[in-house]
Amino acid sequence: MFILKSLAIQSISKPFLEQKNVMKMNFHKNISNPKLENINNIHSTEKLWKKMLGGKKKSLSGKKLSFRPRNNNKKNAVIINIKTEELRLRLNFLNQKSKIKILRYNSIVHASVESYLRMSKYIGKIISLSDFYFPMFEEKLENYRLPKELKYLAIIESNLNPVATSKAGARGIWQFMPETGKIYNLNINNIYDERNDPIKSTEAACRYLKFLYKKIGNWELVLAAYNAGPGVVDKILQRNHNRKNFWELWEYFPKETQNYIPKFIAINYVMNYYKEHNISIYHSSPYRYKYTETVLIPIKEKISLKFFAYSLNLSYQDLILMNPQYLVDLIPPGNKLRFPKNKISILKKNFSFFFLIKNYKN
Known part of the structure; x- marks a missing residue:
């Protein structure tokens, strides 16, 4: 040092x-x-996300979290429940604007929505992080002519953590396994891991989603394939006479995939209606600059x-x-x-x- x-100091005078x-x-x-x-570079970045998200990856099957507002005014308390008809109407409104047309109501989706609402502090932090990432996600998705609401997949995959690592070895915001990453030109060596590169991994995710939709032609099953792998979806379709309806095939999918589509619908809802539930944005983001304020x-x-x-x-x-x-x-x-x-x-x-x-x- x-x-x-x-x-x-010398460089100023010479x-x-x-x-x-x-x-x-x-x-x-x-x-x-x-x-x-x-070790230092990886650990420095991982520590920021542990601090930002409370050190634990949130799970819908985990402990239910509650949010206590700073004051005791009931008007500002987080609304963690929603009536069936109200949720149905709001999802229908989002679905009409959506290009993927899968944002529909059922009791499983309802349970997922309320699970996220109970994690209001976590949602507030995710909204803060999304200020940096979502403009870039939307730009890339538009370039590939993909629905912009697919940006919410990154929340389910990694909590918008660019160095997130799964037990299976998937890395990055879009959680690419090494083999799939190589197919989409995400290189790994002793200098860098491009799965951690938000720009390149988003490009790869767009190409992968584009490939899956061309292959399957159904957005619910595309998301299921992104989670479980296209091979799993192919086998289920073959055993069920190519019946392309996720909810009719729901029981045949792995448990994680059964929850994946409901979580995607739920996070779409919560990210659009968090204000109606009195969820506060967590303003202490680790990013001091917006994506549009940076250059490569x-x-x-x-x-x-x-x-x-x-x-x-x-x-x-x-x-x-x-x-x-x-x-x-x-x-x-x-x-x-x-x-x-x-x-x-x-x-x-x-x-x-x-x-x-x-x-x-x-």
């Missing part, structure tokens, strides 16, 4: 050419153990994330949150780095030899 501070040579030399020399950096720029030279963040007067935590795909601190040329647009002027002044600044994109 002393060396890095000394370099930063001519640009000398500054360039000093910075290049030290990026190559003063690097920590890559394995140690791997190619790297020409090896660069240390820690040193780069320090030199830009940018929090290292903010930098790794914007680049969760990287497993190590030293990033080789040929990769890309996302950071705030308001740092472009500093980048042009002091770091132009590390980045292809003219060709950046969102």
Whole structure:
């Protein structure tokens, strides 16, 4: 750290050419153990999500959570129950606007809705996180001509955690297994895991959902296939004379998949009607910048994330949150780095030899 501070002070007083040579030399020399950096980068990001979501992944089958408002005014208390007819009408309204047309009422869906309503504090935090991710999700879904409400799948899959890891080995916001990730060009090596890259994994999810819909042609069964795998859905359809109705086939699916479609419908409802249930938004998001306030720029030279963040007067935590795909601190040329647009002027002044600044994109 002393060396890095000394370099930063020297760079202010030295001519640009000398500054360039000093910075290049030290990026190559003063690097920590890559394995140690791997652990630090992953653990730093995971700790943020444990803190954000209370350290536990929420489950509809788990303990029921309640929310206590700061004041005792009953008007502001979270409404955790909803009458059948009211929920039916609201779901019907959402379904009319929807392109997938699966947001229908039944008693299983009703139970899922009320389970989410009992997790009101969790929902408030998810809404806060969605401010960063949903604009990007919607942009990608629109590019692939897919229904925008599919963005809610990411909540069920990962709680919008870009480094979420399942017991089975799925990773990222869209929870790709290594094999499926490779099919959709999500590469994994000792430098990065692109399943953790929100942009690339969203592109992959769009392509995968597009493939599943072309293959199956029914959105309920597409979601079931996304959860259980297309092979499971194929077998169930073959045994039931290709009858494509999820609710008629409900009992044949694994328990997790039986709950998956009801959870998807429920999260659609809650994310659209949380205000009617007095759910408060949790404003303490780990993201200080919106997706639209960041840029992605190619790297020409090896660069240390820690040193780069320090030199830009940018929090290292903010930098790794914007680049969760990287497993190590030293990033080789040929990769890309996302950071705030308001740092472009500093980048042009002091770091132009590390980045292809003219060709950046969102």
